[in-house]
Amino acid sequence: MTKPLRLGIAGLGTVGVGVIKIIQNKLSLLKARTGKQILISAVTAKSKTKDRGIDLSSYQWERDPVSLANREDIDVFIELIGGHEGAAKEAVEIAISKGKNVVTANKALLAHHGHELALKAEENGSILRFEAAVAGGIPVIKSLSEGLAGNSINRIMGVMNGTCNYILTRMESSGLSYEEVFSEANELGYLEADPNLDIGGIDAAHKLSILSSIAFGTEINFNGVELDGIDKITINDIHQAADMGFRIKLLGVSQMTSSGLEQRMSPCLVPTRSPLGQLEGGTNMIVIEGDQVGQIVLRGAGAGEGPTASAVVSDIIDIARGISLATFGQPAKTLKKASSSKSQTPAPYYLRMLLHDEPGALAKITKILSQFNVSIDRMRQYGHEDENAPVLIVTHEIKHEDLMTAIQELPNTQVLKAQPLAIRIEAV
Ligand code: HSE
Numbered sequence: 001m002t003k004p005l006r007l008g009i010a011g012l013g014t015v016g017v018g019v020i021k022i023i024q025n026k027l028s029l030l031k032a033r034t035g036k037q038i039l040i041s042a043v044t045a046k047s048k049t050k051d052r053g054i055d056l057s058s059y060q061w062e063r064d065p066v067s068l069a070n071r072e073d074i075d076v077f078i079e080l081i082g083g084h085e086g087a088a089k090e091a092v093e094i095a096i097s098k099g100k101n102v103v104t105a106n107k108a109l110l111a112h113h114g115h116e117l118a119l120k121a122e123e124n125g126s127i128l129r130f131e132a133a134v135a136g137g138i139p140v141i142k143s144l145s146e147g148l149a150g151n152s153i154n155r156i157m158g159v160m161n162g163t164c165n166y167i168l169t170r171m172e173s174s175g176l177s178y179e180e181v182f183s184e185a186n187e188l189g190y191l192e193a194d195p196n197l198d199i200g201g202i203d204a205a206h207k208l209s210i211l212s213s214i215a216f217g218t219e220i221n222f223n224g225v226e227l228d229g230i231d232k233i234t235i236n237d238i239h240q241a242a243d244m245g246f247r248i249k250l251l252g253v254s255q256m257t258s259s260g261l262e263q264r265m266s267p268c269l270v271p272t273r274s275p276l277g278q279l280e281g282g283t284n285m286i287v288i289e290g291d292q293v294g295q296i297v298l299r300g301a302g303a304g305e306g307p308t309a310s311a312v313v314s315d316i317i318d319i320a321r322g323i324s325l326a327t328f329g330q331p332a333k334t335l336k337k338a339s340s341s342k343s344q345t346p347a348p349y350y351l352r353m354l355l356h357d358e359p360g361a362l363a364k365i366t367k368i369l370s371q372f373n374v375s376i377d378r379m380r381q382y383g384h385e386d387e388n389a390p391v392l393i394v395t396h397e398i399k400h401e402d403l404m405t406a407i408q409e410l411p412n413t414q415v416l417k418a419q420p421l422a423i424r425i426e427a428v
Contacts, residue, residue, distance in 0.1 A: 002035060002036050002037075003036070004036060004037040004038065004039050005034070005036050005037070005038050005039070005075055005076060005316070005319065005320045006039055006040075006041045006073055006074050006075045006076070007023070007038065007039070007040045007041065007074060007075070007076050007078055007316065008040075008041055008042045008043070008044075008062070008068045008069070008071055008074035008076070008077050008078065009040060009042075009043045009044075009078045009080065010043075010044050010045075010065040010068050010069070010077065010078065010079055010080060010081050010087075010088075010091055011044075011045060011065075011078075011079065011080030011081040011082070012043060012044075012045035012050075012052055012056075012080075013045075013080065014304070014305045014308070015080045015105055015132065015305065015308045015309055015312065016043075016045065016078075016080045017052050017053070017054055017305065017309075018305035018306055018308060018309025018310075018312075019078065019080070019309045019312050019313060019316075020040065020043075020054050020056075021054060021305075021309070022309055022310070022313045023038055023039075023040060023313070024054070024055075030313075030317065030320070033317060033321075034317055034320035034321050035320075035321075036320045038316060038320055040058075040059050041059065041060060041071065041073045041074050042059055042060035042061070042062045042068055042071055042073070042074065043056060043059045043060075043061060043062065043068075044061065044062040044063065044064060044065055044067070044068045048061055060073075064087065065079070065081060065087045065088065065090070065091035066087065066090055066091045066094055068091065069091040069092070069094040069095040069098070069100070070094055070098065074100065075100060075101060075319075076100065076101045076102070076103060076316060076319055077091065077092070077095035077100050077101070077102050077103075078102075078103045078104075078312065078316070079091060079092050079095075079102060079103070079104040079105070079106055079109075080104075080105055080106075080312070081106070082105075082106055082108065082109075083106070083108060083109070084106070084108035084109045084111070084112040084113065085112075088104075088106055088109055089109055089113060092104060092106075092109065092117060093117070093120070095126070096117065096120050096121045096124055096126045096128070097120070097124065099124050099125055099126055100126060101126055101127040101128070101129075101319050102121065102126060102127070102128045102129070103129045103130070103132075103312055103315040103316055103319070104128070104129075104130050104132075104133065105130070105132035105133050105308060105311070105312055106130070106133060107130075107133040107134060107203065107206040107207050107210060108197075108203075108206050110130055110133055110206070110210050110220065111205070111206035111207075111209045111210060111220060111222040112222060114210065114213065114220045114327075114328070115213075115219045115220050115328075115332060115335065117327075118326075118327035118328055118332035119332045119333060121327060121332075122326065122327065122331060122332050122333070127318075127319055127324050127325075128327045129315035129318060129319065129327075130210070130315070131311040131312070131314050131315050132308045132309075132311035132312045132315070133206075133207065133210060134160065134207040134210050134211060134286075135158070135160055135207065135284040135286055135298070135300070135302045136162075136284065136300070136301050136302040136303045136304065136307045136308045136311060137300050137301045137302070137304075137306070137307025137308060137310050137311055138284055138286060138298045138299070138300040138301075138302065138311075139298075139311065139314065140211065140286045140288075140298055141210075141211075141214065142314070143288065143296065143298060144211065144214045144215055144288065144329065145214050145325060145328070145329040146325070148288060148290050148293060148296070149329065150292060151290030151291055151292045151293055152290065152291045153215035153216065153288065153289065153290055153291075154255065154289040154290065154291060155253065155254070155255040155287075155288075155289045156208075156211050156212070156215050156252070156253070156254045156255070156286065156287070156288050156289070157251060157252065157253050157254075157276065157286075157287040157426070157428060158208070158211075158251070158252050158276075158284065158285055158286035158287060159204075159249050159250065159251060159252075159276060159279055159283075159284055159285050160203075160204040160207040160208060160252050160284055160286070160302065161198055161201070161203050161204040161207075161250055161284075161302070162190075162281070162282030162283060162284055162301075162302040162303050163185055163190045163191055163192075163198040163199070163282065164198055164199060164201075164204070164230050164250040165249065165250065165279060165280075165281065165282060165283065165284075166185060166190060166281050166282040167181050167182060167185055167199070167230065168230060168233065168238065168247075168248055168249065168250070169247075169279075169280050169281055170184065170185075170281075171233075171235050171238050172238045172239075172242065172247070175235060176235070177234070177235050178230075178231065178233060178234065178235070182195075182199070190282065196229070199229050199230050199231050200227070200229040200231075201227050201228060201229045201230070201250055201265040201266065202227065204250060204252055204265050205222065205225040205227050205252070205263075205265040206222060207252070208225055208252035208254055208263055208265055209221060209222040209224075209225055209263065211252075211254060211286070212254040212261060212263055212338070213328045213329075213335065213338075214328050214329040215254065215288075216254070216256050216261060216338070217329070217330055217334075217335055217336060218261055218335055218336050218337070218338035219335045219336065219337055219338060220328075221261065221263070221337075221338040221340055223340075224261060224263055224338060224340025225263040225264065225265050226262075226263065226264045226265070226266065226342065226343060227264075227265050227266070228265070228266035228267065229250075229267075230248075230250050230267050232267075232421055233248055233267055233423075236352075236382075236390070237350075237352060237421070237423070240350075240352075240380070240382070240392055241269050241350065241423075242272065244269075244350075244378070244394065245271060245272055245273075246269035246270060246271060246272060246277070246350075246425065247269070247270060247272050247277045248267050248268070248269055248423065249267070249268055249270055249276055249277070249279070250265065250266070250267055250268075251264075251265075251266065251267070251268040251270065251276065251426055252264070252265045253268075253426065255345070257341055257344055257345065259339075259341040259344055260338070260339035260340055260341030261338040261339065261340055261341060262340075262341050262342075262343055262344065262345065263340065264343055264424075266423075266424065267423050268423060268424045268425065268426040269350050269423055269424070269425040269426070270425075270426055270428045271428065274428045275287070275297050275299070275428075276428050277428075279299070282301075282302065282303065283299060283300065283301065283302065284299070284300065284301070284302030285297065285298065285299045286298045286299075287428065342400070342401065343399075343400040343401075343424075344399065344400075346397040346398055346399050347397055347398070347400075347424050347425055347426065347427070348377060348394060348395050348396060348397050348398070348424075348425040349394070349395045349398060349403055349422045349423065349424055349425060350392065350393075350394055350422070350423045350424075350425060351392070351393040351394070351395060351403075351420060351421070351422050352390070352391075352392055352420060352421045352422075352423075353365065353390070353391045353392075353393070353410075353416060353418075353420045354388050354389070354390055354391075354416065354417040354418045355388065355389045355390075355391055355415050355416060355417065356387065356388065356389075356415050356416075356417060357384055357387050357388060357389040358415065360415075361389070361413075361415040362381075362391065364413040364414075364415050365391070365410065365413060365415065368406055368409050368410055368412075368413060369393075369395075369406055371406070371409075372402050372403070372405055372406035372409070373398065373402055374395050374398055374402065374403060374406050375395060375396040375398070376393050376394075376395060376396070377394045377395055377396045378393070378394040379391065379392065379393045379394070380392045388417045394425070400424070403422055404422075407420055407422060
């Protein structure tokens, strides 16, 4: 008789509970699809007594993740704890060292230690899978590493943090300020325990760095992601972008250039009519451009019990089916070091400034811009706020570093009331 696949689940939060529900409710479907019985041997979480609305009585309770990873009666260690250090890392390392397979939803762990974990897993004959780590229920890891494996990838773009997309689209639909919508998102429980992971773009950058590794055959380089969050975006920016036919998204872009791997996670203006521009609420979207397939758009729930558990279970099913792929699409030891490149690809920028309303103020600004080859495409001056004049400029295509140098010079004009804000306009 075929041996069952025995799981040990560490972490019984939203995702862990979702995984257990699928395994309990879809036993026969999973058996039909894998030819194996999938059973849970043991679980562990912070609280043994908390009511999670599921029956855990037939599983062994293990005292901590490391002990669970060490158990002889599990074939797959499912890590749903989170965090890139501590128990999650230690337990995954132990599971791999024991030759067990590992499924994780932990993007922070992979972004920081994915390469070394993949090397160890591949040395030890363990399978390390992480479909749930990027964009929740969207099967983007499988799409990149399997469905699109015959393509050279030109570019990956995406909205990979649902909370930021919720905040930005809710500001636009409600007219509320960033601070008001942030509080609303907090009350709804949308924010990570450390909200800066969401609004600072870190969570989304973790995900982008994982996708880059598979797409470009490079070692994960999370520190190479140019990172900027959404906390400086005002409701006026959102309205003014909309007036010009754009929406503001926290957008990840990754592409290989002649000077290295460019990875950016930052607020960008995208055309309202593009698929990315139309993305509402907490949904995620990943756009992949391959040399053979052209453009693929994947859209769906990036978080939540069902969608994330769906991704975790798809990895468990692959392991039950005996599918063993290189962790990041090719053997980890063959991945190249990614030489990270600062954004070289020129783009137009939206530039928001608040000037003293006095004769010659604008002339002083445009003089500096011209010195650094920043050419103005469109310009608007909005209704005055007291003695201040809000001025918006859309530039022609320019290199990011040239614009930043110009922006550093602008305060010398003595006509700025606040630090200018520049947002890239991305061709999508
Ligand atoms: N905080 C994340 C998001 C959850 O908002 O998308 C999934 O990583």
